[in-house]
Amino acid sequence: MKSMEQDLKRLVVEKYGGPNQPEQRLPTIYRVPGEMKRRYEEGNSYSYLPVAVQIGLLPYPRQQSRDEDYRVLELYKWRCVRSLIGRHHLLQEPTRTPELLRRCLSAINGFLPRILASYNFDAEALDVGQRHVVLGTMLLDGCFILRRLLKFARIASQEQSGAKASSSSSRSGTGSASSGGQDDDEDRAVLFGRCWVWSFVTCDLLLLENQIPFCVVQKLFHQLLTRTDADDTSDVLVAGALRLFSSLRPRKLYSSPISCRDVHVHHLLHLFYLSVGFPPDAAAAPDDDPSEHLVPPSELPQWIPCARELEEAGVTFRPRKDATSFLDVRFAGHGGVLEIPELQLYDYSEPLFRNLIAFEQTYPYTRGHVTAYAVFMDCLVTSPEDMRLLHLSGVLVNHMNRDRDPTGFFSRLCSEAHLAADRNYLAGVIGEVNRYRRSRWPRWRAALVRNYFSNPWVATSLAAAVILLALTMMQSFFAAYAYFKPPKQ
Numbered sequence: 001m002k003s004m005e006q007d008l009k010r011l012v013v014e015k016y017g018g019p020n021q022p023e024q025r026l027p028t029i030y031r032v033p034g035e036m037k038r039r040y041e042e043g044n045s046y047s048y049l050p051v052a053v054q055i056g057l058l059p060y061p062r063q064q065s066r067d068e069d070y071r072v073l074e075l076y077k078w079r080c081v082r083s084l085i086g087r088h089h090l091l092q093e094p095t096r097t098p099e100l101l102r103r104c105l106s107a108i109n110g111f112l113p114r115i116l117a118s119y120n121f122d123a124e125a126l127d128v129g130q131r132h133v134v135l136g137t138m139l140l141d142g143c144f145i146l147r148r149l150l151k152f153a154r155i156a157s158q159e160q161s162g163a164k165a166s167s168s169s170s171r172s173g174t175g176s177a178s179s180g181g182q183d184d185d186e187d188r189a190v191l192f193g194r195c196w197v198w199s200f201v202t203c204d205l206l207l208l209e210n211q212i213p214f215c216v217v218q219k220l221f222h223q224l225l226t227r228t229d230a231d232d233t234s235d236v237l238v239a240g241a242l243r244l245f246s247s248l249r250p251r252k253l254y255s256s257p258i259s260c261r262d263v264h265v266h267h268l269l270h271l272f273y274l275s276v277g278f279p280p281d282a283a284a285a286p287d288d289d290p291s292e293h294l295v296p297p298s299e300l301p302q303w304i305p306c307a308r309e310l311e312e313a314g315v316t317f318r319p320r321k322d323a324t325s326f327l328d329v330r331f332a333g334h335g336g337v338l339e340i341p342e343l344q345l346y347d348y349s350e351p352l353f354r355n356l357i358a359f360e361q362t363y364p365y366t367r368g369h370v371t372a373y374a375v376f377m378d379c380l381v382t383s384p385e386d387m388r389l390l391h392l393s394g395v396l397v398n399h400m401n402r403d404r405d406p407t408g409f410f411s412r413l414c415s416e417a418h419l420a421a422d423r424n425y426l427a428g429v430i431g432e433v434n435r436y437r438r439s440r441w442p443r444w445r446a447a448l449v450r451n452y453f454s455n456p457w458v459a460t461s462l463a464a465a466v467i468l469l470a471l472t473m474m475q476s477f478f479a480a481y482a483y484f485k486p487p488k489q
Contacts, residue, residue, distance in 0.1 A: 153240030211267035277325030313437035
């Protein structure tokens with residue numbers, strides 16, 4: 001009994017002490033729930049597995065074909081460590097290299113409890129050898145990510161200032177990165193034969209199970225800067241990450257930039273999740289309010305008819321032009337216009353959305369907006385006709401390969417995903433649309449337009465019939481008028 005009481009106290013009180021528990025003690029990097037993986041294994045089981053590079057402490061099932069691909073970039077990580085350390089101001093003498101390595105490892109070791117808590121690992125269960133493995137992994141992966149972010153921070157700085165990228169370009173805003181031309185040439189030499197590997201790396205860095213705590217990258221950033229850059233904040237890393245992932249964002253960023261002084265970033269996927277942007281009303285409420293998670297959520301589903309049925313009920317689809325996020329859906333009840341921001345679908349869109357939804361399904365302090373949007377779009381798109389209707393209206397633009405069915409895109413995303421009905425930010429839009437479609441006049445008007453004004457020839461025939469009817473009525477009127485009141489002779 002005493003042993004059980006000690007275990008209960010250690011596991012429940014110290015580790016999960018409730019909403020007042022410090023944020024850094026809560027897990028932030030999770031395994032994708034097994035039910036979400038199993039429902040998708042029949043189609044494509046690689047949505048949660050890296051293609052080119054493994055990051056972090058969560059092991060993957062060993063596959064010989066994958067190990068060969070990973071090995072190339074595992075060796076490249078050592079080059080990133082050497083490149084970053086070689087830029088440090090302390091390395092005027094070669095003998096300072098071990099000292100700088102010890103400083104980096106010591107800095108990471110100071111965050112070791114927080115790192116292990118991010119993965120939900122028990123620090124007391126690790127021996128000395130396992131701790132050394134964790135430190136080495138964090139150093140290699142942290143330097144690999146840091147080098148990518150510094151490179152794209154330099155590119156973002158050049159784009160912002162209007163300078164042309166070249167081998168003789170000026171130093172970036174970090175002050176620690178040298179000109180990128182030499183680094184790019186050496187990278188191509190090391191990765192010769194894999195010209196497009198960086199496209200896969202960018203996608204791999206946004207996998208839920210392929211993350212390291214962002215504090216590791218921040219600590220290495222401050223350790224490996226020159227003295228003149230010691231006052232720079234890690235906002236440079238955020239700028240580099242947003243530029244790195246700019247081609248993958250479903251919609252442009254919201255207007256105000258992300259700052260690490262205002263938002264605590266857990267990892268790169270969390271940073272990308274924040275950069276997606278949220279509707280103004282939904283973004284006003286904090287994501288980390290523990291009081292909202294103490295009440296069991298309602299599981300009642302909120303349903304909306306498919307796009308074809310809504311069109312028959314008089315609802316018009318239109319792409320929202322002034323939206324800063326693809327989540328910003330609006331409905332104009334007076335005109336029956338459902339405004340949905342344009343969303344372009346690519347081959348990488350499904351794994352990207354799947355990991356964003358998996359992050360919402362595993363991390364409790366999110367509001368689930370991406371999941372709510374996917375469920376909403378899954379209701380709209382139930383057939384190829386619905387997909388064609390939204391495509392013609394400019395809401396969905398399909399760039400996926402022909403062998404992928406765009407109709408089932410959102411249904412595959414929502415597989416085994418749960419949504420709290422009382423926290424659905426689209427509940428108001430769904431209610432307004434359902435009330436509008438139940439009224440009779442919009443349905444009659446839509447039937448009139450669909451049956452008589454959808455084809456120019458039918459509209460012309462209708463207009464001719466109306467004119468002929470009007471002339472016939474005028475002729476009848478004048479004939480009757482002449483009969484009852486004949487003209488005077």
